Amino acid sequence: MTLYTRGYRRHEDGFQARTLRFGPIFVQGYREAVRSKAFRRLMSLFTVILIVHCMMYYFNPDQFVRRLSGVARPGGASSAETLRASVASLLGALRWLSPLLVLFVGSGLVADDLRARALPLYLVRPITPADYWLGKWLIPAAVLGVAVLLPLLVLLVFGVMLEPSDQVVAFAGEQGRVALAILAAYAACAVAYGSLVVLLSTVAGRRTPALVLGAAAIYGAPVIVSLALGASVIGRHGHPAAATTGLLDLVKTIWLPMDVASIFHAVSGAPIEPDDVAAMPDPWSAFGMLVLLFLLAAFVVIRRARTVEVVA
Amino acid sequence: MAVVAVSRLTKAYGKRPPSLIDVTLEIGEGVTGLLGPNGAGKSTLLMCVLGLMRDFHGDANVLGLDARRDRLEIRRRVGYMPESDSLLPNMTAVTSVRYLGQLTGMSRRHALRRAHECLHYVGLTEALYRPAEEFSTGMRQRLKLAQALVHDPDVLFLDEPVSGMDPQGREEFLALIRQLANDHGKHVVWSSHMLPDVQKVARQVLILDKGRLKGSFRLEDLHGATGRFDVEADGDATAFERAVVSRGFETVAAPVADDETGDTPALAEDGLPRFHRVVRVGGAEPTTALLAIGRDAGVRVRRVASVVENLEDVFHRLLDGRPAPDAGPASDAASGSDRLSESHADRRAPTPPRTDGPDGRLFP
Numbered sequence: 183m184t185l186y187t188r189g190y191r192r193h194e195d196g197f198q199a200r201t202l203r204f205g206p207i208f209v210q211g212y213r214e215a216v217r218s219k220a221f222r223r224l225m226s227l228f229t230v231i232l233i234v235h236c237m238m239y240y241f242n243p244d245q246f247v248r249r250l251s252g253v254a255r256p257g258g259a260s261s262a263e264t265l266r267a268s269v270a271s272l273l274g275a276l277r278w279l280s281p282l283l284v285l286f287v288g289s290g291l292v293a294d295d296l297r298a299r300a301l302p303l304y305l306v307r308p309i310t311p312a313d314y315w316l317g318k319w320l321i322p323a324a325v326l327g328v329a330v331l332l333p334l335l336v337l338l339v340f341g342v343m344l345e346p347s348d349q350v351v352a353f354a355g356e357q358g359r360v361a362l363a364i365l366a367a368y369a370a371c372a373v374a375y376g377s378l379v380v381l382l383s384t385v386a387g388r389r390t391p392a393l394v395l396g397a398a399a400i401y402g403a404p405v406i407v408s409l410a411l412g413a414s415v416i417g418r419h420g421h422p423a424a425a426t427t428g429l430l431d432l433v434k435t436i437w438l439p440m441d442v443a444s445i446f447h448a449v450s451g452a453p454i455e456p457d458d459v460a461a462m463p464d465p466w467s468a469f470g471m472l473v474l475l476f477l478l479a480a481f482v483v484i485r486r487a488r489t490v491e492v493v494a
Numbered sequence: 495m496a497v498v499a500v501s502r503l504t505k506a507y508g509k510r511p512p513s514l515i516d517v518t519l520e521i522g523e524g525v526t527g528l529l530g531p532n533g534a535g536k537s538t539l540l541m542c543v544l545g546l547m548r549d550f551h552g553d554a555n556v557l558g559l560d561a562r563r564d565r566l567e568i569r570r571r572v573g574y575m576p577e578s579d580s581l582l583p584n585m586t587a588v589t590s591v592r593y594l595g596q597l598t599g600m601s602r603r604h605a606l607r608r609a610h611e612c613l614h615y616v617g618l619t620e621a622l623y624r625p626a627e628e629f630s631t632g633m634r635q636r637l638k639l640a641q642a643l644v645h646d647p648d649v650l651f652l653d654e655p656v657s658g659m660d661p662q663g664r665e666e667f668l669a670l671i672r673q674l675a676n677d678h679g680k681h682v683v684w685s686s687h688m689l690p691d692v693q694k695v696a697r698q699v700l701i702l703d704k705g706r707l708k709g710s711f712r713l714e715d716l717h718g719a720t721g722r723f724d725v726e727a728d729g730d731a732t733a734f735e736r737a738v739v740s741r742g743f744e745t746v747a748a749p750v751a752d753d754e755t756g757d758t759p760a761l762a763e764d765g766l767p768r769f770h771r772v773v774r775v776g777g778a779e780p781t782t783a784l785l786a787i788g789r790d791a792g793v794r795v796r797r798v799a800s801v802v803e804n805l806e807d808v809f810h811r812l813l814d815g816r817p818a819p820d821a822g823p824a825s826d827a828a829s830g831s832d833r834l835s836e837s838h839a840d841r842r843a844p845t846p847p848r849t850d851g852p853d854g855r856l857f858p
Contacts, residue, residue, distance in 0.1 A: 190615050190678050193608055193646035197570065197599035206596035214584065294583040298627075303582060303641065306544060306574040307597040308566040 203309045207317025211291060212324050220286035224279070225329065231275050232333040236340050239268040249344070261353065265341035266360050266452055272337055273367055273446060274454040276330050277439040281375045283329050285396040288322040288379035290389040292483060297388060301487060311487035315380075315480050322376035331368040338364065363450030370445040373472045374438040375400075381479035384486050403437040407461060410434075434463035435471035444468040495558075496520040497649055497681040498543050503552035505538055513538040514550070515705040521683060525675045527692035527713075528685040529809060530702035536685045537577070539702065540651050544574060557648060570598055573642030577653035577685075579634060581626045587613055587637055588622045591644050598645035605644065612640040616670065631658035635667065643674075649681045650674070656691055664691065671695050693805040701812050708812040713805065722774050722801040725784055728762040729793025731769040737791035741783065743775050766794070772801060 215221055239245070244259050259267070295301050304314055338357060345353040379396055386392035410433045435441055440462050443454045448465035463471070498521035506512040514535045530536050541547045543554045545565020554561035556568045582590040588609045595605030613622055616636040621629065626637055635655060642650055652671070656664045672695050674680040686692050692699065693713060701708040727734060735745050762768050775783050781798050788795035 190643075190674065191611055192678070193600070193604070195601070195604045197645075198601055199599075203597075206593065210593050210596075290583070298583040299576075299578045299580045300582050302574075302576045302578065303580050303594060304597065305546060306569055306572075306576075307594060308569045308599060309597055310566075 204313040204317030204320070207304070207309075207314060208320040208324070211318065211321040215287040215321055215325050216328070218287050221283065221325065224283040224286065228276065228279065228283075228329055228333055231279075232272065232336060235268055235272045235275075235337055238271075239264065239337070239341055240344065242268075245344070261341070261345065262356055262360075265338070265357065266450060268341065269334055269337055269360055269364065270446070270450070270452060270454045272334060273330075273364075273442075276333065277367075277371065277442045277454070280326055280329050280371055281378075281396070281400040281439070284322045284325060284375040284379050285393050285400075287325055288376070289383055289386075289392040289396065291318045291321060291380055292383040292486070293387055293389045293392050296384075296486075305487060311484040312480075314487050315483040318483065319376050319380050319479070322379050323372035326368065326372050326375060330371050331364065334364045334368070335361075360450055363446050366449040367442055367446040370442040370468070370472055373476050374441060377472075377475045377479035378438065381475070381482055384479075384483050399436075400438060404461075407434050407437045407440070411461060431463050431467050432471075434461060435467050437461065437463075441468035441471055445472075495523070496555075497523060497526075497557060498683065499553075499555045500539070500543065501553040503539070503542060503550055503554055505535075505542055505547060505550035511705075513705050514542070516552075517702075517705070517707050518552075519700055519707055519710055521681075521700070522698055523681050524697040525671060525682040525684060525695045527696035527699040527805075528683055528702065529687070529689065529692060529699060529805075530708075531687070531813065533704070534702040535705040536702055537653060538705075540574070540653060540683070540685060544569060544572065544651065570645065571647055572649040572651060573645065573647035575635075575638045575642040575650070575652045575655055577657070580638070581629075581634065583627070585626060586623045587618055587626050587629070587640075590626055590637070591640050594641050595644040600645060608644050608646070609640070612643045613637075615643070616640045617666065632660060632663040635659055635663075639667070639670070647680070649683065651683045651685070653685045654687070655684065656686075656688060668695050689805045689809055699805065699808075701809060703813050709808065711808070721776065721780075722772055723780060723784060724797075724799045724801055725771050725773055725788075725795060726768065726797040727771075727788055727793045727795045728764075728766040728768050729788075730791065731767070731771065731793075733791040734769070734771060734787065734793050737787045738771075738773055740790070741787055743773055743783075743787075745771050745773050762794075768796075 242264050245261055245264055247253075248261075295304070301314075305311070309317075338361060342350060342354045342357060378399060379392070382392040382395045382399070383389075386395055410430055414430050440458065443458050444462040444465050445468055447453045447459075447462060453459055453462070462468075498519075500517055500519050503514055503517045504512055505514040513533075517535070517539065528536050528539070538547070542550050543556050543561050545561045545568050548562045548565070557571055559568050559571075561568060582593060585593065588606070591609035591612055592602070592605045595608050596602055600608065610622065613619065616639050618633060618636050618640065621633060626634070629637060635658065639652075639655065642652070650671075655671075656667050659667060668691060671682055671684070675682050675695070682695075684692055684696060696713055698710070698712050700710045725734075738745055773784065773787075777783055784798050785795055
């Protein structure tokens with residue numbers, strides 16, 4: 183088969199009637215992201231964490247004794263409770279580590295295009311600024327699918343598969359709420375971290391500043407929230423758990439991993455960490471914050487692309 | 495058919511003075527040069543017809559498609575080579591061209607094959623798998639052309655396509671563009687400051703300045719007669735001038751001293767003084783008329799050559815806003831009040847006027 187012909191040849195193979203015009207942007211960006219060293223190294227870490235959680239679930243004293251003897255320990259947690267706790271624990275680790283992964287693979291998404299003055303090359307093709315935004319945003323969202331959603335689902339399936347054969351289906355059916363909470367937590371991660379990294383990549387215009395700003399936003403927010411929480415507790419409330427409403431609730435929403443925890447909590451009915459409850463914003467506040475962040479990122483990227491469109 | 499048709503197009507950025515003011519033009523088939531100094535509005539015009547700007551007044555059509563309403567379809571049918579040093583980051587040459595093909599709607603397989611073909615075509619065979627960021631300026635220009643060609647567009651918009659290229663690379667690039675236009679039916683709009691390059695490839699030229707269209711003409715008209723002739727003769731120059739006037743014609747250029755021409759001896763072999771005059775002559779047989787004038791004046795006319803303008807002459811004249819005092823065939827193609835007739839050489843006397851060279855020589 184001839185791969186190419188020399189000289190100029192007309193393209194006679196037609197064009198695809200593509201409705202998802204952002205598709206090539208997403209696919210190309212995702213390929214580059216998963217081939218990066220940062221992705222491979224951090225995914226290795228995530229895999230180790232997943233294996234540790236699977237082993238912890240497998241060797242959990244309550245479940246291990248039950249599996250060996252066929253009789254539950256008196257006062258021991260049920261399989262469902264243990265599995266939910268394991269899933270929450272894994273999410274507890276991933277909600278902190280996954281932003282790191284997203285920042286490493288996503289800080290250059292728009293910034294590199296800006297540095298290389300590549301935006302005009304996109305925008306003279308039949309795509310719109312909104313297509314550009316969507317294609318770029320889906321890249322960290324898909325990376326988080328591999329880094330967050332997949333390990334959580336693997337752990338859930340692992341827990342289900344450990345049940346006795348005659349109880350697998352029934353047990354799996356009982357895990358619907360946990361599965362839903364996993365999906366909600368993943369969606370929250372994708373919206374929060376994906377939007378943040380694309381937003382900062384656009385605003386900073388360079389990869390390294392975007393990475394530093396993102397790390398500051400993710401890992402610096404706990405300091406601000408803790409100070410605000412502490413001041414509120416000292417000033418007006420007797421117990422941290424009482425500080426759950428008003429302006430403080432809005433301050434809490436800047437702590438994005440806690441927004442993820444709040445949404446997981448609201449759907450699953452159990453917190454990731456009991457100590458988190460006081461620092462978690464109201465689920466609706468968390469939801470509102472994530473929607474706002476998503477819209478802000480979309481606005482900034484599309485506006486930037488439209489500016490390039492105009493002055494290209 | 496007009497490849498690009500613009501009607502009363504006005505575009506302003508915010509409250510600043512308009513970048514384009516009531517521009518009406520048509521770009522025909524083949525290669526068209528879009529000329530003008532910085533800030534003339536060339537890039538703005540390209541952006542408007544590509545549909546990258548929609549907030550302009552007037553109408554713009556490309557290949558019969560409305561630049562506002564059908565902008566995505568237009569972008570599928572045109573290729574754009576930006577002036578800026580635009581590269582897709584972290585990609586090899588073949589990956590970047592393939593990727594842009596996919597963005598235009600090609601399947602991955604077809605886009606990859608086209609990417610290879612286009613990169614071979616523009617002469618980047620040896621650099622297919624090298625990161626584009628390592629490319630030299632000339633290679634980057636070729637890569638940008640390959641990116642513009644990957645989806646086989648009908649129209650190519652090239653914005654300063656040869657800037658930064660070495661002379662050999664420039665010539666090769668011009669040859670590619672000529673080939674694309676002549677052999678493959680591409681319509682090319684070449685925006686540039688580089689007048690000699692445009693003159694080599696373009697059939698039509700548009701000149702913009704300060705947002706206004708200053709002139710529009712076919713280059714072949716530049717090579718037509720301007721009604722003026724460079725006459726080289728031996729004998730009495732004053733008698734020759736008198737004979738010119740007596741026949742109702744005029745001498746339009748300042749006389750060039752014989753010793754300033756550098757290539758003409760001051761005296762003929764028989765001792766007669768040799769001189770040059772540029773004469774504006776009308777009528778169907780200007781050469782015959784000049785020979786008759788020579789006979790009347792008793793001078794020996796050695797050479798009569800039609801004075802032609804080159805693109806640079808016209809460009810500067812139009813930018814200076816100087817009116818054309820007479821009309822030749824070239825001026826018929828000029829738009830509005832801008833006519834192409836007066837030679838740029840006229841205002842640079844004593845530089846010898848440009849002529850059509852040895853072919854115009856009457857005597858060996």
